[in-house]
Amino acid sequence: MPALQLTAAESRLLELLRRQRALTASEAARLLALSVPTVTAQLRSLVNAGLVRADSYAESSGGRRPLRYTFQPRAALAVGVAVWPGTLQVLTCDLDLVTLHSCSFALPAPLSAQRLRRAVAHGVERELAWLAQSQSTAAADPIGVGVSLPGVVDTERGVLVVAPNLFMSDVSLSEFGLPLAALFENEANAAALGETYCRPRPRGESLAFVSVSHGVGVGIVFDGRLHHGASWRAGEFGHVAIPGGRRRCNCGRSGCWEQYASQTALLRRVRGRGAARMERFVQALNANSAAADNSLERYLDHFSLGLQNVVSCLDPDEIVIGGAVSAIGERLSEGLRLRLSVAPMVSPAPLIRLSRLGLQASALGAAALHLRRLFE
Ligand SMILES: [Zn+2]
Missing domain, CATH: 1.10.10.10 (Winged helix-like DNA-binding domain superfamily/Winged helix DNA-binding domain)
Known part of the structure; x- marks a missing residue:
């Protein structure tokens, strides 16, 4: 084309x-x-x-x-990759951020920078092979690949500065050797970008995307633009301590919000592995299990404490919750809304809702790094 x-x-x-x-x-x-x-x-x-x-x-x-x-939304496609501790999510989407195909791969353990590079390149090659074979989508070649990473990403120098949950720092992003033009971004920032790509905000409006999976990150959008901060660390609320927090964090501190609000924290008492644990928890909630109910209420109490920090610092027009815990559904956003509405200094609470991009928010947002260039 x-x-x-x-x-x-x-x-x-x-x-x-x-x-x-x-x-x-x-x-x-x-x-x-x-x-x-x-x-x-x-x-x-x-x-x-x-x-x-x-x-x-x-x-x-x-x-x-x-x-x-x-x-014509299928006129341009992009590949999005989301790197999570233990897992790699790869997808192809069109100009409406509609997913045409997605797959996930286990990351090798222990993970090194070289193994991560190899896994991402392999995932993208597999996705391109699927695209080449697919009859139904043979509209366009992808214009690039976007990669979201769970850590501080210096997009100017091309460095993953630190990723506590991958136990990595100072990883050069230029050496990934990907078969397409590649752009990198922090996972919460990518998700925030995907959200605003799908629904552009009026001038002057702000949004905080709280991405909750293995960790917790916040992507900040002011006036349609991502706010990275002077050293690319803006939005690392997952590593801000909450009142009464004592648990040790992979970042070296104690009491970090993500030790209480991440999916890992929520599912601490749920048996099993991988995505099946979240499914089991949601099933228990739907079956009115008292134990699951109790876990969720305690989780929401902790989640709300960190969210109050977000509101006090940013006072955004809107808070969007995304990532693995969005599988809980409206009970999550409603529970947070209730808690914030009675918390001192943050009431009335900003609008709180779940992301429309679901579990793929970061990978879709990473693909949007390329697609949005057509509209700017
Ligand atoms: Zn931490």
Whole structure:
């Protein structure tokens, strides 16, 4: 397919079409306050790039019926990778962040930087092999791979600075040797990016994405942009102590929020391995198990303490909860909302809801690192 090099004006038009799904040239011209010939020329470029289709006719009040231009989400694909302690999640998604295919792999233990690089490269190659064989999705080649990592990622120098739950630091990201153009990001930041990609916020609004899986991280978006901080550490609330916290953390401190609010903390008393433990816990909740209920209430008490720190520091318009614990569903967001609504200094609580991207938020957000470039 043609190279997806768009001008700023074409990107703006494509973003409008992504939201509106289909428009005539005159409708687009009116919404962008441009002339119809200018927009028609831009639409022609988008049609040539395969991003937009002009195949049906819109309603007309008489005379020649105008062309209707429809957004084509399958015109560009990207591969997203999420690295978790013990597991690698790999997927391919389209311009709507709809997943076409996903798979996961166990990471070798003990993990080293070299083993991690090899595993990520292997996962991406397997995904590309699936894409090459797939008949149903043979629309486009992926434009790149985004990799989310559970730690502090310096995207400018290309270094995984520290990842306490992978027991790694100072890993060069340029040596991953991936078969596609690669971009890297912290997992909570990637998830926050995916969330805002799907639902852009009005100017001036802020969002905190609380990603809860093996650890806890917060992705911060102000005014549509990720806030990384001066040393890429912004949002490491998982390693801020909560009142009364004593448990030792992999980061070297004690009492860190993630020791009480991570999936690992929630499932401490649930037997089994991997994703099956979370499933078993949710089943017990649905079956009104008193023990599961009690575990969840205590978990929410601790979760709420750290969330109060997030609200006090950031005071965001919206808090989105994502990651493995979102499998609990509305009871999670509702329980947190209730607790924050009676907590001193943070009431009235900001809007709290679950991520629409579910368990794939970080991998989809990593893929969005590439896809969003078409709209900026
Ligand atoms: Zn810690």
